Amino acid sequence: MGLWLQLFAFDVIGEVTFSQRFGLMDIGKESDVIKQIKNVLKSTSWVGQVPYIYKIHQLLSPIVGNRLSLTARNGSLRQFTADQVQSRVLRGSDHRDMLGRFLEINKAKPIDFDEAALLSMTASNVAAGSDTTAISLRSMLYYLLKGSRCMQKLVTEIEKTTEGMPPYSVVTYEQATAMPYLQAVMNEAMRIHSIVGHSMQRVVPREGIQIGQYYIPSEVIIGTSPYVLGRSEGIYGPDAKTFRPERWLEDGKKYDLCYLAFGGASRLCIGKSNGNPLDEGAFGND
Template structure:
């Protein structure tokens, strides 16, 4: 009797255990392999990051990757495992290896989400040879010499900004919003020879939200690009439900409309579009109409946000540090009294103001626009990074927020806003100072990327900030509405800020 009962239970027990074994044995095998036998198993990092990309995807969704990764490097050292096959790097000696000229590290599949179906995309193109060819076609349009021709039209935007500030003086304003309105109008002026009119209206047309939505979407789905491409293949049947589609859809449509309008009305300015049109005429196959629209879209998408973020950072840190603001204002007043400063301040005049330059570098050091790693794929031969061999196919990347906090380069007080570090090290270098001087700080200044992939629009951004910041502080005394309150930030590729509410009081510049 017992024997028959036992025999009768065996099939049921077997059928119960079979699915459990089928599910949990592969999972357990995966965990054991990732933790003990994977080539990256000995590199420390969060437990779940070593097992699944959900860890890095979650932080990309949450918008805290810039601060999270700083903490991880403090805890684990120069190499941190942030994915089953991904590493974050803080060792500055690896920067040249990964990002320098002639590097064999290509951009990772994270960028495929940004590129979509574009054939011409300087930011996202992963083939270094193609990128080099494309960059050579358009680089002259973004050179500092080319942009200097457009400085009078930037002056127009600065004057409009000052006029708006005058109408808002003695009140509390959202300076964060106004810096973005300004930056967007500048893109219109120098790209299409016509402002978007956002400052005059005191509001945008919905583009800001479209850009923010696209950024947040791309930040997380870029960590699982297969999901993006699955969605893309199903889009004809299920519709489009990802914010990144705005970069390829509505924002591109806006750019195409502006290109068409600019061609219709014509312009006597030698704006960026005129140079791109000339390239199109000279190289119609290599730089076709779609490529031209892609470049115009990139100007609109990235040009406004990066400059607005950087401008906010400069203003915020100055207002949080009144003694540094006072030193900048004193430099501006002295230059104005000596007849060396006009209004709006010219780019050449700004370049001759050492403390202003130090303030700009320091603010962008503490708050670079990009707050996530710039991921690259280790070449077929692999590479040695921070004393460890990294096998072929490993995704590696350095985060500007981490690199800018290297005490060996920038000093022990890396969390402090101290523009003087740039002035002191520049002076020491001119007197024969060696390693660890101003040159190293410049070399590892990562706000605009590094090497051949350095941001093409950096000259535009630097010109805007060089003109707006000194002109604004020359004419107005700014104070934070709540000096003790910290602003809010979200890292969705760009580290965007909210809460820059300031009070304006007009001041009489020294004449």
């Protein structure tokens, strides 16, 4: 089931980015692009936590060759993305998808957002969007199947929302966001099994910062892991390791301050606007 959710997420990202499914649900197996994405994310995790690895790699790569998928200048993912961009440019289209928006920016600001930036942004959307969406879908399905009570509450809410709708109708974005228990299930799934496990690092401002009883000096690098924070009993109580969506209906505003599934504040992940609707669409339609 985990594989099928990965393939589903990848196909949906294709629709969002290119208005075109990749067809992996039809094939039923991973493509070379997905395999490369996995390698890219592995090397990104290393470089993100130990940046000097990148510098050492760049010095040695002329001798030992490329060993970080993150720095690959070719390969399945890049070629696939380049082909999609080239095809759209040649045939033209008025699709209001992500690629369409990128092309509009490229046309309006060709220097600030050149073809290399366009290709990089499009490839990043495919690489980051598909894998993270698959993780959240797997977490939601796993905990819902594990707890029949939660599953039944969600099914009841969906049935109430779709009552009177024709068979096989699609739940709209507005309907999905108006389902409080569905939203709670999504938050709880990404709290207890975060998309990102490593520390999200930040640099302390020049004036330093006082956090509670602790003073942290200027330009010190600090960070916290969404996985650790999401399971903190100091925040979520003694049942922090238990999947209980109701907590978000009881005191959601309090927990929102500590919810780092998509980062926070000015560093909020831009993919949140894609990730949540995909999860809502997958579980909001029965």
